[in-house]
Amino acid sequence: MNREAALVVFSGGQDSTTCLFWAKRNFxxxxxLSFLYGQKHQKEVELAREIAxxxxxxxxxxxxxxxxxxxxxSLTDTAMVMDQEKPAGSVxxxxxxxxxxxxxxxxxxxxxxxGISHLVTGVSQxxxxxxxxxxxxxxxxLNVTLNLAMDEQFVIHTPLxxxxxAETWALADELGVLDLIRNETLTCYNGIQGDGCGxxxxxxxxxxxxxxxxxxxxx
Ligand code: ZN
Numbered sequence: 001m002n003r004e005a006a007l008v009v010f011s012g013g014q015d016s017t018t019c020l021f022w023a024k025r026n027f028x029x030x031x032x033l034s035f036l037y038g039q040k041h042q043k044e045v046e047l048a049r050e051i052a053x054x055x056x057x058x059x060x061x062x063x064x065x066x067x068x069x070x071x072x073x074s075l076t077d078t079a080m081v082m083d084q085e086k087p088a089g090s091v092x093x094x095x096x097x098x099x100x101x102x103x104x105x106x107x108x109x110x111x112x113x114x115g116i117s118h119l120v121t122g123v124s125q126x127x128x129x130x131x132x133x134x135x136x137x138x139x140x141x142l143n144v145t146l147n148l149a150m151d152e153q154f155v156i157h158t159p160l161x162x163x164x165x166a167e168t169w170a171l172a173d174e175l176g177v178l179d180l181i182r183n184e185t186l187t188c189y190n191g192i193q194g195d196g197c198g199x200x201x202x203x204x205x206x207x208x209x210x211x212x213x214x215x216x217x218x219x
Contacts, residue, residue: 004028004029005027005116006029006031006118006119006120007030007110007119007120008032008033008119008120008121009107009119010032010033010052011035011048012034012045012047012048012051013044013185014168014172014181014185014187017051017177017181017185018122018159018171018172018181019121019122019159020052020055020057021172025175030058031058031116032057033059033062033110034062035062035063035064035106037068037099038066039068041186041191043191047186051184054180064102070097099133100121100131101138104121117152117153117154117155119154119157120158120159121139121156121158123158124158124161124163124168125162126160126161136158139161165208165209165212166210166216168209169213187202189201195207
């Protein structure tokens with residue numbers, strides 16, 4: 001397999017965009033794969049396409065919209081109001097069950113077809129929002145499973161696993177894309193690009209991380 005190419009699971013948000021540029025630094029050839037999964041803010045895929053064009057990486061979108069109809073969650077169900085914080089003892093209703101399992105499994109098949117053995121995902125255990133499929137144990141387990149399933153030697157890279165949002169901004173800055181990520185990515189649960197709505201959980205996490213990073217940088 002091609003050890004010089006990597007496939008990034010890419011949503012056009014802060015984390016996966018940071019991973020896209022991290023992959024560009026570490027691999028000769030980078031592919032970005034986005035998913036339509038019935039998310040309310042489908043324009044995130046168009047923003048992802050534009051970022052991939054600027055990054056000069058191969059870009060493809062897979063339509064897996066049916067997974068949005070499998071379960072109830074506020075990222076795909078327009079009738080549901082998103083949880084503003086993690087409810088005690090359960091996952092927030094922004095959790096899409098099986099999403100990372102599903103996306104990474106498809107990404108692995110897609111990569112295998114192209115002889116790519118490196119997969120990159122922006123999951124992080126540090127700012128753990130209660131999503132079990134963002135944890136390191138899950139990723140390691142899936143890596144073993146994918147290799148057994150396809151008799152391959154995939155390596156799943158998680159550059160953000162142990163860093164917080166401030167350190168993710170630091171990495172973006174080090175990669176020379178802080179402004180691009182700040183202005184062109186979409187992380188906001190209310191679908192507003194860049195600095196977003198400012199008050200949803202994703203915007204709050206992103207803003208607090210940026211403020212912390214800029215404060216440390218300017219000291
Ligand atoms: Zn927001």
